[in-house]
Amino acid sequence: MESFARNSSYVIPNVYDIEIQDASWIMVASIMIFSMQTGFGLLESGIVSRKNEVNIMMKNIVDILLGGITYYIFGYALSYGRSSYTNPFISFGDFMIDPSVDDKLMGQILTAFFFQLSFATTATTILSGTVAERINFHAYCLFSLINTVVYCIPAGWIWSENGFLRNLGVVDIAGSGPVHLLGGASAFAGAVMLGPRLNRYDRTSDKPTSSLPMGNPINACVGLFFLYWGWLAFNAGSTYGLSGQKWEYAARAAFMTMLASFGGGCYSLVYSMIKHKGKLDPSDIINGILASLVAITAGCFLFRAWESIVVGVIGSIFTLVSVPFFDRMEIDDPVGAISVHGIAGIWGVLAVGLFAEETAIQTTGDRFGLFKGGGFYLLSVQALAVICITLWAIFSTFLLLWFVNKITPLRMKVEDEIMGADYAEHNIMPLAIENNTTKTSTALSKVRDESGMPRGFRLHDNNNIKMADAYKTHFTDELMVDRLKAAARENPAFRHDNA
Numbered sequence: 001m002e003s004f005a006r007n008s009s010y011v012i013p014n015v016y017d018i019e020i021q022d023a024s025w026i027m028v029a030s031i032m033i034f035s036m037q038t039g040f041g042l043l044e045s046g047i048v049s050r051k052n053e054v055n056i057m058m059k060n061i062v063d064i065l066l067g068g069i070t071y072y073i074f075g076y077a078l079s080y081g082r083s084s085y086t087n088p089f090i091s092f093g094d095f096m097i098d099p100s101v102d103d104k105l106m107g108q109i110l111t112a113f114f115f116q117l118s119f120a121t122t123a124t125t126i127l128s129g130t131v132a133e134r135i136n137f138h139a140y141c142l143f144s145l146i147n148t149v150v151y152c153i154p155a156g157w158i159w160s161e162n163g164f165l166r167n168l169g170v171v172d173i174a175g176s177g178p179v180h181l182l183g184g185a186s187a188f189a190g191a192v193m194l195g196p197r198l199n200r201y202d203r204t205s206d207k208p209t210s211s212l213p214m215g216n217p218i219n220a221c222v223g224l225f226f227l228y229w230g231w232l233a234f235n236a237g238s239t240y241g242l243s244g245q246k247w248e249y250a251a252r253a254a255f256m257t258m259l260a261s262f263g264g265g266c267y268s269l270v271y272s273m274i275k276h277k278g279k280l281d282p283s284d285i286i287n288g289i290l291a292s293l294v295a296i297t298a299g300c301f302l303f304r305a306w307e308s309i310v311v312g313v314i315g316s317i318f319t320l321v322s323v324p325f326f327d328r329m330e331i332d333d334p335v336g337a338i339s340v341h342g343i344a345g346i347w348g349v350l351a352v353g354l355f356a357e358e359t360a361i362q363t364t365g366d367r368f369g370l371f372k373g374g375g376f377y378l379l380s381v382q383a384l385a386v387i388c389i390t391l392w393a394i395f396s397t398f399l400l401l402w403f404v405n406k407i408t409p410l411r412m413k414v415e416d417e418i419m420g421a422d423y424a425e426h427n428i429m430p431l432a433i434e435n436n437t438t439k440t441s442t443a444l445s446k447v448r449d450e451s452g453m454p455r456g457f458r459l460h461d462n463n464n465i466k467m468a469d470a471y472k473t474h475f476t477d478e479l480m481v482d483r484l485k486a487a488a489r490e491n492p493a494f495r496h497d498n499a
Contacts, residue, residue, distance in 0.1 A: 014161050015080050015116075016108040022241025023111045025250070029237025032230050033118035037064060037125060039226025044129040046220030047283065047335050051420025052133045053215060054428050059132075059140055063125040066145040071120045072096060075148035076113055079156035088164035091156050115237070116155075119179055122234075123151040126183025127397075129335030131190045133197050134417050137425040139410045143400060150186055150396045154178045154389050169378060170385045171356060171364050173253070174238035176298030176348030177389050184342020185393035187333065193401050194410060196332030198417055212334075217282045224286050231293045232257060235300040245360045253300040257293065260312030264292020267316045284320060287336045291319035291344035299352040302363065307355045314351075315344040342390075349386050353379030 018026065041060040045053040073096055083093030097113060099106040124147050131140070155178045157163040158170055172178060200212075214220055235257045239250040268288020272280045295315025296308055303311060322339040331338070356369040356378060368374025401410060411417075416424035423429055 013080065013082065015112045015159075016105050018108045018111055018241060019243045022243050022246070023107060025242045026111050026115050026237060026240065029233040030115045030118045032233030033122065033237065034064075036122060036227055036230035036234070039223045039228075039230060040122075040125050040129070041223065042219045042226060043223030043286070044132060044335050046216040046218065046223060047129070047214050048132045049212065049420070050215040051422055053219075053422065054426050055137060055421035056128070056132055058137065058426065059128045059144075060125055062141050062144050063128060064121050066141060067121050067124040067148055068117060070145055070148040071117055071152070072113075075120055075152040076116060078149065078152040079116065080112070080160050086162055088162055088167065089157070090153055091160055091162060115240075119155070119175060120148060120151050123175075123179045123183050124148065126180070126337050126341050127187045127190050130187035130333045130337045131194055132334045133421065134194055134412055135190075136409055136412050137421065139404050139408045142404050142407060146400055146404075147186075147397075150393060150400065151178070151182060154182055154392055157388065158385065165381070165385050165388065168381045168384070169365055169367055170381050171302070171352050171367075171378070172298045172349060172385070173300050173302070173363065174235045174297045176294060176345045177385050179345075180294045180297065180341040181345030181349065181386065181389050182393045184338050184340070184345055185390045186397040187337040188331070188342060189394045189397035190401060191331050191333050191338065193398060196330055197334075198414065200332050201330050214283065220282060220286060224289065227290065228261065228293070231261075231297075235297055238300070239361070249301040249359060249361060249363075256300050256303055256305070256308040257296050259305055259308040260292045260296035260315075261289055263309035263312035264295070264316035265289040265312075267313045268320060271316075271320050283336070287319055287323065287340050288316040290340045291315045294341055294344040295348040295351065298348040299356055301359065302352060302356040304355075311348070311351045311355070315347050318343045318347055346386050346390075349382050350379065353382035 037060055041057045044060070045056040048056055076097060077093060077095040078091055081091040081093035081095070083091075085092040097109065099109045103109070124144060127147075128140070157165040158172050158178050159166065170177075197212075232254050236250040236254040239246040239253060242250060265285065265288055268285050269280065271288065272284035275281070275284070292312030292315045295311050296303075299311070319336070319339040322343045323333075323336050326333055326338055333339070352369065354369045354371050356364055356367070356374075357372050358364050358366055358368065364378070367378045370376060370379050404410060412421065412424065
């Protein structure tokens with residue numbers, strides 16, 4: 001036992017306390033969690049306009065590639081590193097971890113890294129939907145490369161055996177706090193720093209404009225299903241194995257996760273039908289279900305059945321109420337990530353302090369929630385975790401985005417934002433425009449000057465509203481006509497009907 005993982009004097013961490021059957025379960029769960037990236041990509045690309053669909057998918061790809069390589073280089077080390085420099089606030093050691101085949105913990109180390117990597121990439125991609133349709137792709141790539149540090153440090157606070165929040169008694173089984181709240185708070189910082197999309201809000205009124213129609217509601221719904229089923233691995237896999245009684249709590253986590261989603265989803269159905277006078281808006285249903293899943297994540301096997309349903313319902317309520325609130329604040333969040341992940345994440349962490357009870361696998365350290373006779377201690381440390389994670393995420397994201405902006409502009413050029421990121425960043429023309437090449441070319445020729453710049457656009461470099469109006473006037477392709485029709489209807493998602 002002397003050669004364990006680079007530091008023979010260090011006690012084997014809990015993160016490597018894995019048996020063979022545990023490793024099988026963890027690996028399978030990790031693979032399923034990685035498939036959630038497909039869900040994020042489909043959901044986000046389905047919500048944004050069709051001229052930005054490819055760009056969204058590209059951002060989800062670079063989240064895996066760039067976020068993954070930096071998590072290997074330093075992210076895992078800052079969460080679970082083992083050295084004499086490790087302290088309750090940050091870990092050091094095991095940078096670019098690479099156990100030899102002679103290492104008795106090789107299998108455990110690689111299994112643990114793979115599982116934690118799946119969580120890290122999920123946390124990183126939450127922000128991508130919020131900054132959609134106006135962030136410079138090159139700037140996003142740079143941010144994705146270094147954003148790992150935003151996630152890995154608070155993950156260590158809660159899940160590393162040295163973390164100060166863990167040692168205070170904070171309980172978060174699968175990441176309502178260090179994954180979802182962190183991602184939602186980072187999304188808030190990104191939305192504030194970038195500002196809203198062009199013409200998103202009517203500056204002559206204190207009310208937001210009608211929400212923009214979904215580019216592809218089918219993709220968004222399919223993305224929801226990918227996330228839905230991946231969430232079962234997210235929560236059930238967080239028992240960290242099946243040995244002993246862990247398998248019982250893995251089953252309980254899956255069961256409670258589904259019950260919470262039923263509660264939150266049913267509430268969102270009623271909410272949407274009331275709001276839209278008998279019709280259903282897909283975005284309401286999607287956000288309601290995802291919010292309930294976020295809310296149950298922290299205590300997925302700590303609650304009773306009825307409590308899980310209540311947690312899911314309340315998570316959905318908070319999210320569907322907060323989405324228009326952020327709109328009124330003119331914080332433009334196309335996918336509602338601030339509400340779905342941030343607000344529901346806060347509730348999920350606090351719910352543990354209200355409803356949790358101890359398990360046979362010693363999850364809460366013999367502490368109980370307030371409603372189970374445990375007093376206020378667990379609720380208090382859960383609230384402390386919410387404050388610490390929120391402040392860290394907002395300020396660190398602001399700092400990183402400020403740094404990125406010094407290197408390359410965060411915001412797309414106005415003319416690129418108008419034409420769409422698919423064309424501006426990837427040279428891909430939206431299908432509706434491509435199918436009407438003659439009409440589009442004629443419209444372009446009418447407004448371009450000798451330099452190729454749309455005629456009149458340079459006259460309004462400091463007036464984005466006029467530029468957007470000019471685009472609506474001159475670039476009346478099929479895509480824009482569809483969007484304008486849909487915006488006038490009660491349910492903006494039904495945009496392919498010619499009626």
